[in-house]
Amino acid sequence: MDETRKKTAVHPDLRGASVFITGGGAGIGAALTEAFLQQGAKVAFVQRSDVSVFCDRMETRHGNRPLFIRCDVTDEPALRAAMAKAARAHGPITVLINNAANDTRHDTLTTSSAEWDALIAVNLKSYFLTTQIAVPMMQAAGGGAIVNFSSISYMVGMGEMTAYTTANGAITAMTRGHAREFGGEGIRVNAVAPGWVLTERQLRLWADEEALAAFLPKQCLGRHLEPMDLAGPVLFLASEASAMITGQCLAVDGGVVTVAA
Template sequence: MTATFHDLTGASVFITGGGNGIGAALTDGFLTQGAKVAFVGRSDASAFVDQMAAKHANRPLFIPCDITDTDALQDAIAKAADAHGPLKALVNNAANDARHEAATITPAYWDEMQAVNLKAYFFACQKAATVMAPQGAMINFSSISYLFGAAGMIGYTTANAGITGMTRSLAREWGPRGIRVNAIAPGWVFTEKQETMWATPKTKAAFLERQCLPEPIMPADMVGPVLFLASDASRMMTGQVMVVDAGVVTTG
């Protein structure tokens, strides 16, 4: 932990996909700050919950949920608020960045990709807005993949672009209520999933050459930026996309 955000102590936080990869790092990071964390995921996270409870003496609330089931997702958010109080922060992290060729996509597969990567984000925000504390924050995970037009994942990059538009519109609509909405666009974060499914020595080396900072980005590198966006330290920041990619793309 490199910084302490005192307003996150005791804060109610909800994370999608909070039991593995980047999400697990975020759960750990918020618990380190003393926050009360609830998270959803499709896979059993009991062992991870026990690990976090032992480490922090602060047990996160795990609610099994497929985020493409809108009713179940919104019900989980309500349960989190009932258990921990009005939400200080919502983090839409869960996503599916499966590789696919544009020519092979069927209407059903397209709908599947949008359901997990965009639709779930909106309906999580919609519900969270009804149970959010004053000066609450929403953080939506996007990706730099759409900023440089990555090939072979059009369903994912299209959803990422949509997340930016959604983030900006919700920031404008809900700003008068004190709700801030921002997005974070990571570069290639080397989670266990990425290492297993898509990263090879050749592809990793090629991508690192595109970065200004020639070090692999790890899940823990996402924690500080997300904590900042959740905290009142960023209280006048909304409708923005924060790029955390070691310098692959440029903005502004």
């Protein structure tokens, strides 16, 4: 990545903000954690795997260590405990980023009921639960911002991941409903819908040379997305720079949806 693309706008209102991110220790989530740390925010995040090394690196790089809480977002008691811990450490959560997801490929005809429930639990139910937990804190604080991660996958009709695309369509609907439900209390709720972002997981499992070459012409912009490409849009939606924006789903995909439309 060149130095110009590393530059990120500064949002002074995010300095000192209590931010909670799901899946904030890897992939897009790690890029978001770092971006908020750069803004001077107090960041807590949950991740299933041990990412203490990542936290060490963030502290060395930015002098601002995130609070890592090991947690599976489908474990409701553990999730509630993690968010309570974050609030005790950093103050009431006023910025919630729902990023955790599982896009494992699956065949509709062979997916069991239990597998469907497990995928919906991480890709949709966890977003509802974190919102349910965070909103009372935001109400007490006089407002807040929620940014949910959807995906263009449901917009372009991707196959072999029906639970994932179903969840992401529902996330967009939930975003709009919650924007209406909580807007009167100064709580904004928006979503971002990434295109194909080349995280380590994508590169390891699906992004071979042939697939990458076939996908790029679908974009308007001529390079593939990287995790940090999501940082600017999320910071914008979390900050007062977007004070009158709510109930929206912003496609960050290099122009795939524009072409598809």
